Amino acid sequence: MVCQMEGNSKVSGGGENGSSSDGRPPNPLNAAYRNCFSSSRVSSTCRKTLVRHPSLVKTPEIPIEPLTMIEGETEFLPVVRSGAWTDIGIRSSMEDVYVCVDDFTTQYGLEHITEVPNAFYGIFDGHGGKxxxxxxxxxIPQYISEDEDFPREIERVITSAFLQTDNAFAEACSLDAGLASGTTALTALVLGRLVFLNSSSIC
Known part of the structure; x- marks a missing residue:
């Protein structure tokens, strides 16, 4: 096996430090590996080298042609399912919320928008109240579904939904100080084979 190390090529067979030739890390029980350290934990018989796993070595970019569909062949579409579980832990009140919508467009009355599997998931970690x-x-899912550019401009639609939510909640807090709290938000919008992730904080 040839490993790229600090700009040099090196052929490694059995491995000086007890590693195998199949890319696995060194075996700490191997005699060759144990001999690398003296009682003072200073390298004695082994050279200090930086070994990089092949998956971490940057390879030249290879241009990939876009796939074309063969007539009669169907494109893979995932099945979308979800589950959720919460645990309050040692806190006196639960401030966290989640949402799982396995059929987002149907749930929000947008069946005509797309026929691909779709879903919306969100985790909201509240602080200072729920x-x-x-x-x-x-x-957030409501603003996404109501945007006239959904699903054509997904990134803009999701960003806009987060901003609208933040502004609307800030306005609600200005009218009722008892609502004052904050949350982090992590959402995933699934459309066919694509997943759009967004993370932010609200107020």
């Missing part, structure tokens, strides 16, 4: 997490959980 109000912001509840608000974001309800409003």
């Amino acid at each position: 109000h912001a997490a509840d608000f974001a959980c309800c409003h």
